[in-house]
Amino acid sequence: MVDFTLDIADRMQAENALRESEEKYSTLVEQSLTGIYIVQDDKIVFANNRFAEIFRYSREELIGIESWRLVHPEHRDLNRDIMARRLTGEEAPSEYEAKGLTKDGETIWIERRNTRIEHNGRPAILGNVVDITKQKRAEEELRRINEKLKNFVDVVSHDLKNPIISIQGFSSLLFKKYQEQLGEKGRMYLEEIKGSARRMEILVSDLLALSRIGHVASRFKDVSSLKIVSNIISGLKGRLKDKDIEVVVGNDLPTVYCDETRIYQVFENLFVNAIKFTSGAKNPKIEIGYEDGGKFHQFYVRDNGIGIDRKYHRTIFERFLRLKEIEDEEGTGLGLAIVDRIVNSHGGKVWVESEKGMGATFYLALPKAS
Structure with a gap:
């Protein structure tokens, strides 16, 4: 009788511990800043709140939906290939970036990480997603700004070189043909002009070189x-x-x-x-x-x-x-x-x-x- 009572007490303690563990796991998943999901047989069988927020669905709408519907057509083959390789145990990228589609058809950028698990006794994919759309847009905007800046430097450098060459040429000609008439002070001023033109030429060349690094193959x-x-x-x-x-x-x-x-x-x-x-x-x-x-x-x-x-x-x-x-x-x-x-x-x-x-x-x- 005592042993039976102890056995029941042990079992209740184990069940309470399991329930507490499940509650902690559930809280952790639901409070996560990353979207967490499970895909089995190409359909979503679990999604946390953050995953639903990223793709603008309700959680109820996501359960049972084909996972490819959340992937942009440009990256569906990539996503399908990685998931298939992951399921068969082949080597696949642990994380990658791909375009996604929200419920209302907006294109977003997603950073994905996934792994193979057993769900209800069968293979499945457990994944994490982070919405990096703002970051990608900022990068694209920065790329456009850099491209505009490079084009601006190219144009300015080209436009500045011609007058610099003219200044250098006419300064040299003036010095060669009229140095006696210029006198000592005039020749000194002319040397200052030539020196300034030379410094400007170097500056333009350096600016052009700096702008081309990373843009020219x-x-x-x-x-x-x-x-x-x-x-x-x-x-x-x-x-x-x-x-x-x-x-x-x-x-x-x-x-x-x-x-x-x-x-x-x-x-x-x-x-x-x-x-x-x-x-x-x-x-x-x-x-x-x-x-x-x-x-x-x-x-x-x-x-x-x-x-x-x-x-x-x-x-x-x-x-x-x-x-x-x-x-x-x-x-x-x-x-x-x-x-x-x-x-x-x-x-x-x-x-x-x-x-x-x-x-x-x-x-x-x-x-x-x-």
């Missing part, structure tokens, strides 16, 4: 980084000689998979930057080397110049930022911003390690080809 191929660096040094030979800068290049610079034109610009901008930083150094020196960074090729450009205060280590890569300590008449403040944008478009990263007065080392990490 990159052409990736295997490229010798040593060849790139050697060509840059050859092109800057005059400036290096004038400033008596020693250059040291590592002999282990690897072949990298990249857009050669863009990465050439990265190394060139970093090298020119180092030349500026070493201005005034007693024994100016620039080193370009390589370290194996595992999944990344890690390069560095090191100088023994004025160094960079820690507070500028991130902002130095922003547009139009120029350090006051550097005397640079032709600089636009876009060189390092261009470097940062190109490296990011390659899936890499760039950063600086430096202390004021202790030189600077710029690191560049590019992913190795898989």
Whole structure:
């Protein structure tokens, strides 16, 4: 009799625990910020409140409806294929984005995550959905704005180049034919005009380069980084000689998979930057080397110049930022911003390690080809 009573008490305790667990599960599902559903035999057999809100149905209307009706025609094949592969145990994306359709026919964007479960003893799909329509619209609006900005920069750059070329041409002609008549002060003013035109030309070129990164298709191929660096040094030979800068290049610079034109610009901008930083150094020196960074090729450009205060280590890569300590008449403040944008478009990263007065080392990490 005692054993029987204990058995009933144990069973009641287990049932109460199960009921509490089910209530907690139900509350969790219904309070979830994500839409939760179960599909079996291509029909919805369960949907929580949030799922119904996203697709603008009542929960009663959703039960028994074919799941494909909630998917935009563009993505029905994709959705059907992923669910079928999931049910058969094949490999399928754990989460993906697809267009959906609400009850009133509006197109929405959904981020989906699903998995295979057993429901009432048979295979089914348990899914989670998040409405990302606002995010997608914001991204599209940003893309349109960026495209308009790029077109604007292209037009302005083109329209500015012609008068700049005219100013440079007529300035040179004026200097060549009338320098005696101009006198010393006139020649000085003319040099100022030519210098300003040259700076404007560089600024327009930098703006154009910055606007095209990520918009113009990159052409990736295997490229010798040593060849790139050697060509840059050859092109800057005059400036290096004038400033008596020693250059040291590592002999282990690897072949990298990249857009050669863009990465050439990265190394060139970093090298020119180092030349500026070493201005005034007693024994100016620039080193370009390589370290194996595992999944990344890690390069560095090191100088023994004025160094960079820690507070500028991130902002130095922003547009139009120029350090006051550097005397640079032709600089636009876009060189390092261009470097940062190109490296990011390659899936890499760039950063600086430096202390004021202790030189600077710029690191560049590019992913190795898989």
